[in-house]
Amino acid sequence: MDTLIHDLRDITIRSISVSEMNNNVYLLTAKASGAQLLIDAADDLPAIQAMLADSAADTAAEPKLALIATTHQHWDHVRALPALVEATGARTAAGTDDAEALPVKVDVLLGHGDAGNFEGFDVTSVHLRGHTPGSIAFVYQDPDGPAHIFSGDSLFPGGVGNTQNDPARFTSLLDDVTARLFEAYPDDTVVHPGHGSPTTLGAERPHLGEWRARGW
Known part of the structure; x- marks a missing residue:
């Protein structure tokens, strides 16, 4: 199975879908380093x-x-984390407000706007509050093309993530997704969600009002 989904100027992006819940695992590799x-x-x-x-x-x-970065604390996103840390010795990162719930020690605590500097590329963390308290999206800005957002379970084709019918959590998540993603990045930005197929901000932007009106 070919796992390569984007071959960009400085990095490649690979992805696999795992488990009965079709979780997406993403791998960014710097070509030079x-x-x-x-x-x-x-x-x-x-x-x-x-x-x-x-x-x-x-x-x-x-x-x-x-680095192994985790978008949020939910069990279906961390089942291989302890074994992968043990096998590779890699450092770990997660949102500050989710870190204590992870099954491993978190080496790097992430807040909104934190930048991860790797040899050959940078990734910015975007705190999206609502699906979980510490949910983080990761953004890679391709120098020659659109940005790529790894949104975890905060943004999908057709809506934001599950907030358990809690109006306050829903409003928080939609407000953050609107201000920190849709108002910060252009329409050609690619969204790589935690489950299922990719989308773009441009494909989803016309529906923000519908999502707010329906409440999920």
């Missing part, structure tokens, strides 16, 4: 390790998993 960021070690360590092995084709350097 081999530095890697993995987003959401959701499940199926062998499949994740196979994707890491595939990524050797993406760089002339030695691939090195520099």
